[in-house]
Amino acid sequence: MVTANYLVIGSGVAGLTFAVKIAEKFPNRNVIIVTKANEDESNTKYAQGGVAVVLNKEKDSFNKHIEDTLIAGDGLCDKEVVEMVIKEGPDRLEELMLWGANFDLDDSGEFDLGKEGGHSEYRVVHHKDITGFEVERALLKRAHQLANISILPHHFAIDLVTNHHIKDSNEEELVCYGAYIFNQKTGDIFTIKADSTLLASGGIGCVYGHTTNPVIATGDGIAMAYRAKALIQDMEFVQFHPTALYEPKGESSFLISEAVRGFGAYLRDKNGHRFMLDYDERAELASRDIVSQSIDNELKKSGESNVFLDCTHLDLDAFKKHFPNIYQKCLDYHIDIATDWIPVVPASHYLCGGINVDKDGKTTIENLFACGECSRTGLHGANRLASNSLLEALVYAHNIYKYLSDNDIEVLDVTIPDWNDEGTKIEKEHILIQHNLTQLQALMRDYVGIVRSNKRLRKAVKHLDLIYSEVEDLYKESKITTSLCELRNMVNIAHLIVNQSLERTENKGGYFNVDNVK
Incomplete structure (x- = not known):
């Protein structure tokens, strides 16, 4: 100790x-x-x-x-x-x-x-x-x-x-x-x-x-x-960042900072329409919940996988000075912000x-x-x-x-038992952890995303219960690994998000449930 x-x-x-x-x-x-x-x-x-x-x-x-x-x-x-x-x-x-x-x-x-x-x-x-x-x-x-x-x-x-x-x-x-x-x-x-x-x-x-x-x-x-x-x-209240770089092959999302919109970039659909003016008088500078929900709505209407951030009208030298990391990342993806729009999509960002x-x-x-x-x-x-x-x-x-x-903290003289993993074994099939993780993440994206419904949330509860049961059994019988502990923690987090979503009967800020619309 x-x-x-x-x-x-x-x-x-x-x-x-x-x-x-x-x-x-x-x-x-x-x-x-x-x-x-x-x-x-x-x-x-x-x-x-x-x-x-x-x-x-x-x-x-x-x-x-x-x-x-x-x-x-x-x-x-x-x-x-x-x-x-x-x-x-x-x-x-x-x-x-x-x-x-x-x-x-x-x-x-x-x-x-x-x-x-x-x-x-x-x-x-x-x-x-x-x-x-x-x-x-x-x-x-x-x-x-x-x-x-x-x-x-x-x-x-x-x-x-x-x-x-x-x-x-x-x-x-x-x-x-x-x-x-x-x-x-x-x-x-x-x-x-x-x-x-x-x-x-x-x-x-x-x-x-x-x-x-x-x-x-x-x-x-x-x-x-x-x-x-x-x-x-x-x-x-999970905040989704409106503008993560859309990368169709992977799940890792590079953030295109809010400050880029503050710098003057426009959000457009594939036809070039600057759609944020349809939703809020602040347009691209509306708060993140409004911008994310607006993009989500546009994607649902169009069936497209992403919208675009247009920086082509901005001062290129000033952009490079303010956002060198973002400029280089776009170049890495063969996007020249002087002539190309940046494909973006909302992604989980902040709790x-x-x-x-x-x-x-x-x-x-x-x-x-x-x-x-x-x-x-x-x-x-x-x-x-x-x-x-x-x-x-x-x-x-x-x-x-x-x-x-x-303030003095009262230090109590207690005997803390050692960690006890008696009866556990090394889990050799990592696929069990990866399978449950993939299921959990897909469940949260599909049922507990930017726009929610009571029906999807209740379905999420049922699916989560099955994942929870399997993960807990795995945890009790296996030697500790980081990936297993992280999965266990994420299941707990998902449970909290879903259940506290069901308890909220009024749409506020970053939380939007179609069944709460009066």
Whole structure:
């Protein structure tokens, strides 16, 4: 067993920001970061757009950003949370820059602010079209400079340890004591006992297969918290990014940033009709739920597999300067944006719900915190405003740090049982896992996509029950593998999305059910 003052599960902006802050504050306390792939592999790394922060007070204001967020959230945001996050934005951005993160400046030396869907003003601070990559780089560099931070790559968190695991536990409230960890290189499973545990494990995009997320986004933290009986909320609000590059041969979707539409690109059908003007007066700059639903409707009407993003009227040199990564990726697919339209399609992108937390990042389980995309803070409501996610992660990581700096955690002397895999065997037929994964992803795309219906959702429940039963049997009889654990977690996530979708009787933001139309 390994002991830690602070266990952080996940190495994106949320986990790293907290780890750096708490390690700087308490140099005699140890922080262990567990991450299941390379230390820099996270949803953060792939965030193209930027950080939405009010900086130009002459044209912009906190109130405008607050109002834009509330409009996007469609009445389900927690207004106090929205105000808190947005007003803290400039301070959190300043800290990032002190740690070495670089953001684009214009010719006058001021921030080159971008504008994205749902924003009324230019307020998105960015680093070309790889903002998340730059933020991740700066945070990792700072983390490596702190001797009391240990990063364990290729270590998979299997389950949280709670008083359910403790023999003769007298605790009435649920308490988290750390987690069981699987070393993917050696196959060993060990316990990390921690005074405080932070879930910063990212999103769920791979549940849908077609996603802008990396392959690691399998909802592990939310699934672990769910099995530990934490409150999970708003899972029906899965945000689909309207413009992922359409690639007919594979499921991997490259994101064409929202900022490209903010830069002036048009959405067109195959005949060249600029259809977004038919749906919303903001056209391409409507919020993501509206743009995604509009594209979905166009595709259903036409029977086509994709629509197009037209950049041919834009300044090519300026486009290359702002979006070098996107420009090169299009060239790799033999798309010259000066003359060719970019084929695009919506793809699973971001989860607005997750593990319910208060303003201090506390979950409903004692000594367990959550931050970043795996958490449900109340900021996003029914639909996230573009580039509010990195901001949310920075603010909540800071709030958790403040809470743990100001409050002593009661450390209970408990004996945690070792992981018990007695009676299990190495599963030699990986096809069983792959078959169920393929079925699960197809089920979620076909029955629980952008536009849902009660009939399809109820059918999804029946199919999910069969997949769940088979996966649980496999889990109980097999030695632990990463792919098996991820599949188990994705089944849990699918269950939460489907059942919380059925519970919602009113269409809001990113959730649209044809049976809720009055």
